[in-house]
Amino acid sequence: MKKITAFLLVLLGGFSVLGCTQNTTGKIEIEFWHMAPVGSEAFSPTRAIINAFNESQTTYYVKGTGFSFWDYWDKINIAISSRTAPDIGLSTLDDVPARASAGVLYNISDLLEADPTGLDLNQLYPNQLAFATYNQDLFALPFTATTRVLYYNLDMFAAAGLTEEDVPTTWDELHAVSKQLDLVDGGVIQQLGFDPTYGNATYHGWLWEAGLDFFDENLNPTLNTQKHIDILNWVKNFNSEFTRNQLVAFGDANAMFGINPFAAQRVAMMVETDGLYQIIKNAGATFDFGVTTIPIPDEDGIRVNWGSGFSIEMYDNGKGEAAQKAGAWEFLKYLMSFQVQKDFSIANGWLMAHKAAMTSAAGDDPIMLRLIEEIEYAKDKVYVPYAPSWHGNDWQPYYNSFLAGDLTAEQALLNARNNYLQKKQNYEATH
């Protein structure tokens, strides 16, 4: 009995030693969660960035923990909700206000006011800063950026007798050029000029270009106007000479192989994120292509694209950890510095939030420079507490039913609106 008790005590002691967060250097330990796990390509560069900070420090020691992108969100959300979040970590920019209102984030504006050195907000995009703001105060900083552009295949343009001068800027031009690029053989699509449902083109993205949205400023759903109906019909009728079945089959043929239809050189023009450029580059593709602003409805249209990004946040677990807070702030300033932002961009292939760092990282790469230019016009989707996935789970079934011909545009929009209204009513009943 005594032996068993002693064994258990030794075991417990062993676990305690292993679980101790005190680092061997005697510095104050700061926990940082990122998305470069061991084994990933970005792990070594990320670790080098953290090590460089640690070597420059006499007070703080940053312990980095990397999770894969797909695991990260569950981990960070559960950690935040259980008040065991790291001192500093990445999250999504569009829902910063939700976390800020819950009191789990430190106020960055307060920290900046007390210590304005080492952080230049002018180097960050105002549209991104707006999403990190809650009640006029910053509760996070934009860490990365994403943007959507129109990719066009110049080899396909040349084969159709078109040049870069013909790259469309309006919806009418887009349709006219697209039709010149369609190739059909025996009723089977061989090459598609463009389709407004392919890639990362979204209905709300098209609405934004026409000055419309899903919700008004009070987050009431506004899908019941004739303009909404017209744009939805425009999306469907763009390739009306093909059946939906043909278009789905053509898209699916690539999707099931996990290949982007534009990268596979089957679609001549496509709306995609900046990430596609990295995919094409990494695949060593040799075809000639370019990127440009997504065409707008007409000369009165709005130059806008759906862009988001990761936020960098300092978590308040309600334990009054002043030393950790100060250390996390130092590390946050370091992460947002010119050189570190540039290093992160090179390591991960991400577009970073720091303007000068990104321009420097892009060098003379014309596509990268064009992508950076579009960030200025990127807009994130609004966070709707009663329907956080309003553009995804809530909208897609109606959108797909409409595209499949099961619902008219009017029915799809009416049903979607009724669904939002019901969700709003139910949310308000419990909050």
Place this chain on the structure above:
Amino acid sequence: MAKTISVKLMKRRENIAGYLFASPWLFGLIVLGIFPILMSLYISFTNYDMIAQMRWVGLENYRILLTNDDLFWKSLGNTVYHVVIAVPLGIVVGVGLAFLLNNKVRGMGIYRTLFYLPNVVSVVAMTLLWMWLFQPNFGLVNQLLKPLYELFGADPIGWYLDADTSKITLIIMGLWTAGGSMVIYLAQMQDIPTTLYESAEIDGAGWWQKTIHITLPLMTPSIYFNFIMGLIGSFQVFTMAYIMTNGGPSRSTYYYAYYLFDKMMADNAMGMASAMAWILLVIVLIITILALRLNKYVFYLGDES
């Protein structure tokens, strides 16, 4: 001088040692089992959104789900459809396979292994494989059926991409794993005493009569077991729809468990999701209790009554 201890003390020490040895399992049961179950019950009465502090809302989550949530009933309807067709069909196919494989044919072990094999394949891999097979435009199934389509002048079946056929497509896919229940049926079938068949043969019974009057009645315990387990499992159908159809098209494969998952992961409505879990528990409990009444039709070998 010999050390003496009382029986009471010995018992106490034995009890402590017993608890210590059982403690890893007890820890698992309490911390990973009972606590989450009770916690989910508590959360179902709150508006917990996984970030902010939870607030008690009483029965509001239950009221909303039952009276003001169209998707709740839609997803429940889809699930009931799946249960009503998939469970009996699974039993028929499983029993049918067991009959086929209960023969003394050369290489029978290989056949049994082949039919059981899909059960050791991951659901994700299986689903992706069936997506290829059922792809309406270039999948193997429609390529094989092409002559029939041409003969009758019919359009190719849309399978999982058509709201009218998506649910049945997923049910057909699920039958691929019928080999799992087949093993249980086969075991019970081989457990039936041969004397019963011999005496039936003396009485002039043929294959059909032996099947109806001996084999099937004596297989009712395993059929009953698979029926109950099938009911419980089918109410939780999720993975195939999540991977293959995303709940579509037109929410035709949006099952209860999928909606529960979305409530939690997409809407951050953990309170509502927990309430859904408890409603599902009650539904499954009621249906299982009703199903238990069928026990009187189950024939247990050696049961004199």
